[in-house]
Amino acid sequence: MTSADPDVEEDEMKEDGTEAGEARTRTSAKDEDLLKELVGYLRQNRETLREEWVRHITDAQLLETMSREEIISEASAVYDNYVDALETGSMAALQAYTRDLSERIVERGVETHEVLSIVLRLRDVLARALFANYGQDAGVLNQVLNAYEPAANSIMVTVGVSFVEQRERVIREQQEAIRTLSTPVMKLRERLLLLPIIGALDTQRMQQLTGQLLEAIQAHRAQVVVVDITGVAGIDRKVANHLLQTVEAARLMGAETIITGLSSEIAQTIVNLDVSLFPMKTVGDLQGGLEDAERLLGTRRGESDTRLPGSLQSSPT
Structure with missing residues (x-):
């Protein structure tokens, strides 16, 4: 039994590799030619195919918040971007248009x-x-579909992802607006703020609340803040600790904080959680808290007056 010549084997492998590479190149070039041909066909029949698509949309009762004219206009733009993406393989223009369309719809x-x-x-x-x-x-149909389907699926994923991202952004903005509206910091008078909290409290909302409160303290140069939690159903250890941190942060900004509306259930919960409320001043109801706030402001004004230079203090007549 004779052994094969390694040089001959190597040459044969090179030839096979070259032939395979050339075959792939020919296949790729053929696919590109077919893709160009089908893109030309889709452009040539643009009006008919677009109308067929719009009919499917309306028959399925989709986009009912838009007029027929709006649907046709948007469908025309999407169709053109779709075909361009098929031709170039680039999703950039389609993605940009989809983001813009998603923002509107x-x-x-x-x-x-x-x-x-x-x-x-x-x-x-x-x-x-x-x-x-x-x-x-x-045979030709199979080759056309092999060229069309991967690009079409990629386009579908691009459009879907762009829309979902835009929708999630809008939802986040709406949630932020709701949180802002649900925790309004109100100026009652000079140097006095009121923060009424209604609804469920969690760590994210407490962080947002703290930021709003500190910004308001700085903007209004507040000295006393009344935080009313009458409308809060319950809190956990994290929220209780965050409330303490909020009070401390306000103190560092130069404002005293009074917590009002502490229900018996929340008080019991705090006791059970073994959370110390020592740094916080608490008052049973909002009216009592506002009265305490007025006294605190009066005390602070009195302290400020006593610190004035003698020449600036009013002399007895």
């Missing part, structure tokens, strides 16, 4: 499932058109 109540359903319908409309145009030759 999310606020009108368009849901994520609607957007995904709309994009799927466009993909299906175009796929059926390709079947109709290339269906007479199964």
Whole structure:
């Protein structure tokens, strides 16, 4: 039995590798040619295919918050960006347009499932058109679909992700607005602020609340803050400790804090949690807290007067 010549084997492997590489290049070039051809077909039949897509959208009762004219306008732009993305393989322009479109339609109540359903319908409309145009030759049709489907799926994912990201951004902004409205810091008079808290408290809301309060103390040069928690159902250890930190932060900003509306249930909870409220001044109800706040302000004004230079103090007549 004779051994094979290693040099011959190496040459054969090189030849096989070259042939495989050339075959891949030919296949890739053929796919590119087919993609260009189908892009040309989709552009040539733009009006018909777009109208078919719009009909599917309206028949499925999607985008009902938009007029037909608006749907046609947006569908035209999406179609053109879609075909451009198929041609170039770049999602940048489509992604930018989708972000802009999402920003406009999310606020009108368009849901994520609607957007995904709309994009799927466009993909299906175009796929059926390709079947109709290339269906007479199964081999060519298969090659066309192999070139079309990966790009179409990538486009669908890009549109879906862009919409979801935009929707999540709007939801975050709405939640932030709600939190801001639910914890308004009110100026009652010079140097006196009131912060009424209503609803559930958690660590995130307490952090947001603390930031608002400190900003208001600085802006109004407040000396006393009344925090009313009558509308708070309950708190846990983290929130109780954060409340203590808020009081300490206000003190460092030069403002005394009075907590009012501490219910018996919350008081019992704090006792059970073994949280010390020693640094905090608490008063049963809001009226009592405001009265204490007035006394504190009066005391502070009195202390300020006694510190004035003798020449500036009023002399007895």
